[in-house]
Amino acid sequence: MQRARIDSKELIERLKLEPHPEGGFFRETYRASGKVTRENEVETRSASTAIYFLLCDGAHSAWHRIRSDEVWHFYAGDPVDVHVLDANGGLVTHRLGNALDHADSVFQAVVEAGNWFAAECRDTEGAALVGCTVAPGFEFSEFELAAPGALESSYPQHRELIARLSLKA
Template structure:
C-alpha cells in the first residue's frame, strides 16, 4: 500500500472538498456580522476558506462580486492571474519570499475581475495550500465561471492563457 502524500494528508486533516473551479476547499470562517452593500445586497461581513491545488490542477477563470485576499500557507508557489479592466494581465506569485524570489505571502484580487490560478512547476512538493478571505463575504450565487470564448473576445492578448486555464468549452 502506497503512503499518502502530504497533499492527501492535508486534504483529510483539513476536511477539504472538491471546488467547482478546481482544487479543494473548506470554509473556515463566516462572519456573524452582516453588512449592507452599496447595491443593497445583504452579506456576511467576511468569509475565509482553505484552498488547495495539487499536481497539475488549476483554478479556472472565474470572478466574484467581492474583493478576495489570497494568503500563502505551504507547498510550492502559486501564480494568481488577474485580467484588469484595461485588458492587461497582472500575475501575483504567492509563496515564501525567503525561498522563492519575487513571491509574496498575500495578494488581492479586486471585485468583479476575472482571475485564475496555477501552481508553479516544482519537483519539491505536489501541492500549494492557501487561504482566501473575501469581503464582503463570499456567496456561491455570486460565483461566475468564465466561458473561454467570451473572455478571449474581451482579452484577445491573453488567448493562450485563457484557454489553458479554462474548464468550460470554448
C-alpha cells in the same frame, strides 16, 4: 533549503477539503456573524469569509470572478501564480509563495472585485495550500465561472493563457 512536498491526500483528509467547482479543493473555515450591506443594495451578507484552498495533482483554478475583493494568503508548498485580468485588458500575475524562500513571491495578494482571475502552481507537478479571505463575504450566488471560449475575444492578447486555464468544454 529544500522544503518537504505537501502530501495532498493527507491534507484533504485532515482539513476536510471538498472539490471546488473552479478546480482544486477547499473548505470554508470562517463566516463572520456580523452582516454588511453593499451601497445601493438591500441584501445583507456576512462581513467576511475565509477558506482553505489546495491546488495539487496538476489542477488549476479556472477563470472566474466574484463581486467582492479577495485576499490570497500563502501557507505551504510551491509558489502559485494568481493571474488577474482587469477591465482595461491588462494582465497582472501575482506570485504567491514563501517570500523567504522565493524572492519573487509575496505572502499575500489581492484580487479586486469584478476582475477575472485564475491560479496555478508554478510547478505543474507541485501542490500549494493557500487561504482566501473575501469581504464582503463570499456567496456562491455571486461566483461566476467563465464559460469555455468566453474570455478570448475580450482579451485576445492573453488568448494562450486564458485557454490553458479555462474550464474544458
